[in-house]
Amino acid sequence: MSKTLITTFSENLIAWHARSGRSGLPWQGNRDPYAVWVSEVMLQQTQVATVLERYPRFMKRFPTVQKLAKAHIDDVLAEWAGLGYYSRARNLHACAQQVMKEFGGQFPSDPVMLEQLKGIGRSTAGAIAAFAFHKRAPILDANVKRILARLFGVEGAMQEKVINDRLWKLATDILPVKPKDMPVYTQALMDFGATWCTARKPVCLGHEKKCPFEKSCQANLSNQVLSLPQKIVKAKSPEFDCDMLLIRSGNSILLQKRPSKAIWGGLWSLPESVWVAKSPSRKTTPSIQNLFAAALPEEKASPWLRVCKTAQAGPQIKHVFTHRRLWMQIWYVSTSKLVEPGNEKLKWVPLKQLGRYGLPQPIKVLLQGLSLARGGDLKN
């Protein structure tokens, strides 16, 4: 590997950033550790375009680490709804309380200390330390992994420990010498990976722009740009069926709080059956009694079984996750009076208040269609 590349990289990258870096993003130029932290977590595995709308909203609702720490987790999850990876929201809330309790409301500046906090891994710790405290701490997100793998011709799967260690070492070796350069340098790395050294259409393979590293990039010199970093072949995601109960009484819907460990953890959703592997022969309508028993607690003593007479089949909704495909069969149920939930995980929610709850995206879409429909039957 080239010594000169290592020593000149940060300077050249910062020069590139002055010409071609992104600017005007709402979280840029902010040295408030709280603001930096929220943006870094929100941007984990999430596109800039998505965060662009959601970040200002979140900051307006929870302007300080104190206010976030004091908030109810349901309100944090409601604000996070639609962003995905909800453990981020749960950890964000827990981390805010950690910062209040263990650090007197001030984020630590040492990346090693930051990494001890909930939901902050090594890369996010590095980003916060660099942006908020000008620490010479490296980041290693997907952008940086791609840049380094290409620049230094690193072959092998990114999740292999040996490869990962090599990349962290490289990321550390190429840091700028002056701490004050860390914010612009870190931003430049992200910008370069996101806009020039991209996964599918890197500028070195086009004709319009000239990459400042074309003469020193191992992947470019050996015509391996698109094959680095090495891609991992993933198995086809498994498919599941489940039934969901849309129980309505007047203008209220019965929602159920989801367990925090599972998918959509901590969000409010419809009572649902167990997920079963999708089988092509699954055409029989489930016994509605069994469905209630599976979806609702204390089935024997519960009055719920009495309201099931009116159950009607609703739409079947397909939802695609990164690692799952789910077919949700909706069942409409009407009951004239509000049955006591008899369980703190269950709650009647007026249609007009649904916006206050953190709902899984497909459920939100389903219920929005409902609210827009004229009153009366759910099956309009």
Add this chain to the structure above:
DNA sequence: AAGGCGGGGAA
């Protein structure tokens, strides 16, 4: 080391 955990945009 591998798998779980969302959602949207791009190709």
Add this chain to the structure above:
DNA sequence: TTCCCAGCCTT
């Protein structure tokens, strides 16, 4: 459809 993304946590 599949791939990709400012990753982290658990097992």
